[in-house]
Amino acid sequence: GQNIDQPTEMTATEGAIVQINCTYQTSGFNGLFWYQQHAGEAPTFLSYNVLDGLEEKGRFSSFLSRSKGYSYLLLKELQMKDSASYLCAVSDSNYQLIWGAGTKLIIKP
Amino acid sequence: NAGVTQTPKFRVLKTGQSMTLLCAQDMNHEYMYWYRQDPGMGLRLIHYSVGEGTTAKGEVPDGYNVSRLKKQNFLLGLESAAPSQTSVYFCASSPTGVDTGELFFGEGSRLTVL
Numbered sequence: 065g066q067n068i069d070q071p072t073e074m075t076a077t078e079g080a081i082v083q084i085n086c087t088y089q090t091s092g093f094n095g096l097f098w099y100q101q102h103a104g105e106a107p108t109f110l111s112y113n114v115l116d117g118l119e120e121k122g123r124f125s126s127f128l129s130r131s132k133g134y135s136y137l138l139l140k141e142l143q144m145k146d147s148a149s150y151l152c153a154v155s156d157s158n159y160q161l162i163w164g165a166g167t168k169l170i171i172k173p
Numbered sequence: 174n175a176g177v178t179q180t181p182k183f184r185v186l187k188t189g190q191s192m193t194l195l196c197a198q199d200m201n202h203e204y205m206y207w208y209r210q211d212p213g214m215g216l217r218l219i220h221y222s223v224g225e226g227t228t229a230k231g232e233v234p235d236g237y238n239v240s241r242l243k244k245q246n247f248l249l250g251l252e253s254a255a256p257s258q259t260s261v262y263f264c265a266s267s268p269t270g271v272d273t274g275e276l277f278f279g280e281g282s283r284l285t286v287l
Contacts, residue, residue: 097275106218106263108179109275145192151215160231161271167229 066090068164070152080127084137084150084167092157098137099151100124101166102170107151139169142155147171175199178263179279186286194249194265194282204267205247205278206231207239216263222247223226223270231266254286 067089076082088096098106112149113119113128113135125138137150149166156162177198186192192252196205203224208216217230222241238250247266251258261283265276 097269097271099276104281104282106278107276108278112275153215155271159271160218161216161276163217165213165215 066156066162068152068154068162070164070167072165073168073170075172076139078142078144078171080142081138081140082142082169084152084169085147086135086137086152086164088133088135088152088154088162089148090156090162092132094155094159096126096128096153097153097161098134099153100148101151102148108165110150111170117118121172124132142171144171144173177264177266177277178281179240179262179281179282182221182280183283184285186251186284188255189284190254191250191252192254192284193251194262194264194284196247196249196266196279197245198247198264199245200266200268201244202266202268202277204270204274205241206265206267207237207247207249208263208265209233210263210281219249219262229287235266236245251284254284254287256286258284259286 069087098110101107109127118127123140151166152164153161206221207219220239225244264279267274
């Protein structure tokens with residue numbers, strides 16, 4: 065079966081750095097996505113990785129290792145507004161998105 | 174900038190009742206999707222469409238029907254609602270599909286079936 069694993073919840077301090085991991089086992093791979101979802105709101109796109117390595121976009125970076133079936137989202141200089149759920153999703157061999165259950169990130173002052 | 178709009182935002186149904194959720198997008202996107210989101214689970218694809226007049230089944234299509242008569246609209250119907258269909262429903266659209274493109278989501282429709 066297809067599976068995306070991410071931690072259920074993480075806590076971090078304002079101004080710090082946090083890394084949210086995602087491991088996947090899918091039938092084929094056509095890219096990995098990270099989305100942010102604030103409580104009661106729609107998911108919004110953060111990043112897309114299809115090749116190994118690190119993609120940096122402002123305070124957020126996303127890393128991919130296809131051989132290990134592993135990705136992480138790195139958030140720097142955490143702000144209170146970063147409190148949200150972070151969803152990892154993989155596009156499989158049929159170009160269908162398989163979603164993880166999400167990681168709820170709690171930022172403390 | 175409307176983007177993707179879903180109506181209604183909230184609805185309470187009794188078991189056996191029917192209803193339709195409407196999704197409208199003003200970005201001229203070809204691809205549209207209906208997902209459901211349940212606690213502790215990832216988003217699950219119900220049905221999707223790759224263009225006007227086309228629909229296809231996703232991961233969890235049973236109990237739902239869809240129609241895409243106009244490019245900008247994607248309707249999700251529940252013919253006979255069941256408590257297991259209590260969920261938050263998200264519509265999404267994209268210009269190129271999920272292979273490289275991001276999805277643009279509506280705000281969600283929270284459905285409770287009693």
